[in-house]
Amino acid sequence: MKCGVLGTGVVGKALASKLASLGHQVMMGSRSAGNGFGTFAEAAAYGELLVTCTTGTTSLEVLRSVAGRDLKGKVLIDVSNPLDFSHQPATLSVCNTDSLGEMIQREFPELRVVKALNTCNYRVMVEPGRVPGEHDVFIAGNDAEAKEQTTNLLLAFGWQSVIDIGDISGARATESMMLIWLRLFGKFGSADLNYRIVR
Amino acid sequence: MKCGVLGTGVVGKALASKLASLGHQVMMGSRSAGNGFGTFAEAAAYGELLVTCTTGTTSLEVLRSVAGRDLKGKVLIDVSNPLDFSHQPATLSVCNTDSLGEMIQREFPELRVVKALNTCNYRVMVEPGRVPGEHDVFIAGNDAEAKEQTTNLLLAFGWQSVIDIGDISGARATESMMLIWLRLFGKFGSADLNYRIVR
Numbered sequence: 001m002k003c004g005v006l007g008t009g010v011v012g013k014a015l016a017s018k019l020a021s022l023g024h025q026v027m028m029g030s031r032s033a034g035n036g037f038g039t040f041a042e043a044a045a046y047g048e049l050l051v052t053c054t055t056g057t058t059s060l061e062v063l064r065s066v067a068g069r070d071l072k073g074k075v076l077i078d079v080s081n082p083l084d085f086s087h088q089p090a091t092l093s094v095c096n097t098d099s100l101g102e103m104i105q106r107e108f109p110e111l112r113v114v115k116a117l118n119t120c121n122y123r124v125m126v127e128p129g130r131v132p133g134e135h136d137v138f139i140a141g142n143d144a145e146a147k148e149q150t151t152n153l154l155l156a157f158g159w160q161s162v163i164d165i166g167d168i169s170g171a172r173a174t175e176s177m178m179l180i181w182l183r184l185f186g187k188f189g190s191a192d193l194n195y196r197i198v199r
Numbered sequence: 200m201k202c203g204v205l206g207t208g209v210v211g212k213a214l215a216s217k218l219a220s221l222g223h224q225v226m227m228g229s230r231s232a233g234n235g236f237g238t239f240a241e242a243a244a245y246g247e248l249l250v251t252c253t254t255g256t257t258s259l260e261v262l263r264s265v266a267g268r269d270l271k272g273k274v275l276i277d278v279s280n281p282l283d284f285s286h287q288p289a290t291l292s293v294c295n296t297d298s299l300g301e302m303i304q305r306e307f308p309e310l311r312v313v314k315a316l317n318t319c320n321y322r323v324m325v326e327p328g329r330v331p332g333e334h335d336v337f338i339a340g341n342d343a344e345a346k347e348q349t350t351n352l353l354l355a356f357g358w359q360s361v362i363d364i365g366d367i368s369g370a371r372a373t374e375s376m377m378l379i380w381l382r383l384f385g386k387f388g389s390a391d392l393n394y395r396i397v398r
Contacts, residue, residue, distance in 0.1 A: 087296070089368065095295040096378070097286070135397040138379075165382040169288065173379040179295070179372035180337075183364040184396060193398035197383060198334040199391060 004029060004047025006040050006062055011079060011122040012053035018126035019051075022156050029062075045070040049077070049149070050111075056082035056100050057093055063108055072110045075146040077153075078171075079117040079125065081178050090182055092175060101140065101171025114141035114150040115171035119181065121191035128158045128194070135194040136161045140170030163197065203228060203246020205239050205261055210278060210321040211252035217325035218250075221355050228261075244269040248276070248348070249310075255281035255299050256292055262307055271309045274345040276352075277370075278316040278324065280377050289381055291374060300339065300370025313340035313349040314370035318380065320390035327357045327393070334393040335360045339369030362396065 001024050005016045008030045016026045028036070029043025037043075044050055044066040054062050059080045063071070082093040082100040094100055101115035116139045117125045124130050128137070137159050141147050151162045165173060177195070185191055200223050204215045207229045215225045227235070228242025236242075243249055243265040253261050258279045262270070281292040281299040293299055300314035315338045316324045323329050327336070336358050340346050350361045364372060376394070383392055 089371075091296050095375075097290050131397050133397055135395075163383075163386070165379070165386060170382055172288075173382045176294075176375040176378045179375045180364070183369055183372045184362075187362070187364060188398060190398065193396060196334075196395040196397050198330050198332055198393050198395050199387060199389065 001025070002046055002048045003027070004043035004045070004050045005053060006043055006050060007053030007055075007080075008037055009053065009055075011125070012051075014122045014126045015051055015053055015079070018157060039065075041066045041070070047074070049075050049153075051077045052080050052104070054080055056080040057084065059100060060103060060107060063104065063111075068110060071108055074111055075143075075149055076104070076108075076111045076113050077117070077150055078104055078113055078115050081118050081175055083178060090178075092178060095176060096172060099169070099171035099175050101168050101175070105142065105168045112141065112143035112146035113168055114139055114143075114146050115168060115174055116140075116150050116154065118171075119174050119177050120194050124192060124194055126157055128160070130192045131194045133196070134161060135196045136163050137194075138163050138165050138170070138174045140165050140168055140174060142167050200224070201245055201247045202226070203242035203244075203249045204252060205242055205249060206252030206254075206279075207236055208252065208254075210324070211250075213321045213325045214250055214252055214278070217356060238264075240265045240269070246273070248274050248352075250276045251279050251303070253279055255279040256283065258299060259302060259306060262303065262310075267309065270307055273310055274342075274348055275303070275307075275310045275312050276316070276349055277303055277312055277314050280317050280374055282377060289377075291377060294375060295371060298368070298370035298374050300367050300374070304341065304367045311340065311342040311345035312367055313338055313342075313345050314367060314373060315339075315349050315353065317370075318373050318376050319393050323391060323393055325356055327359070329391045330393045332395070333360060334395045335362050337362050337364050337369070337373045339364050339367055339373060341366050 029040040228239040
């Protein structure tokens with residue numbers, strides 16, 4: 001499948017590499033084209049499936065630079081977190097009664113947004129086996145077919161447990177998990193960690 | 200040890216029973232005395248160790264009804280969450296840049312507040328074996344001795360893994376985990392669930 005990866009940081013690179021390794025065609029989008037990247041608008045036009053890997057505070061702005069017809073009906077997997085590092089400890093710029101995932105879905109109703117993979121480090125996203133044993137990834141979104149497609153992609157990434165927590169408002173829950181993630185990262189000194197829901 | 204359990208709902212009752220079963224002397228405190236309960240002020244005066252099990256939105260008000268001299272130097276384990284059920288899905292009345300744990304510590308600097316046990320159901324709090332396998336409880340607080348005392352109590356409760364996530368501002372992280380907890384409870388239909396940090 002043709003994939004448009006919006007963002008060329010470590011997260012975007014890791015996801016683009018993984019998607020390519022699985023046989024997908026990938027265009028990465030950046031603020032300005034060059035170095036093998038297209039613009040955000042070009043990558044979004046190219047992809048049948050879109051992934052937002054931009055910093056959370058710019059995700060909406062990036063999508064505003066894309067022509068509306070190039071978003072229509074597409075699945076967008078939002079892995080970004082609305083982290084604000086101007087505060088220490090880092091805070092979320094939106095939290096509790098709203099979420100970045102919902103903001104994207106609300107402003108771009110033509111997209112089928114699935115919040116996913118935002119609860120772990122980018123290396124773990126594409127190589128879940130870095131963390132030993134059983135652990136989980138969460139998805140939230142309004143469109144059942146989009147969640148099924150995302151789940152299949154996550155299984156192809158190597159994830160063994162995908163927990164569907166409901167509609168896109170579930171992004172409030174998974175984005176808020178950044179607060180504990182950052183504490184645990186600080187404590188253990190390694191990003192190779194993840195959550196297992198035990199029951 | 201003499202324990203003052205503030206709150207006579209299901210959480211307070213479960214914790215008071217558990218403490219008593221471990222050989223501690225317990226007085227439960229309620230808004231008005233009777234039925235074997237003291238007032239909040241009487242229970243706080245009685246306890247060398249205090250536990251707040253009131254609804255999160257009233258925890259501060261309850262502590263304001265206690266004479267300052269009866270709080271001085273005491274360890275207070277705060278298990279309450281600032282949940283606001285007037286919204287659906289439920290939200291937190293304080294979140295992200297502050298927490299109930301911090302609010303209590305700030306208003307009552309004479310207390311040594313430890314945020315603990317607020318990430319699981321009351322039955323799991325006192326009987327962690329209800330959830331199979333390995334899973335974690337988190338503590339946060341400014342006073343090392345208070346955290347050690349709390350850890351020992353949690354081990355006596357049956358917890359096998361207590362993760363110290365740092366100072367009381369860590370309560371922002373664990374209180375925020377209510378958002379995912381509520382989604383998971385809704386999905387799985389059982390409160391017998393908990394988190395395992397895998398690494």
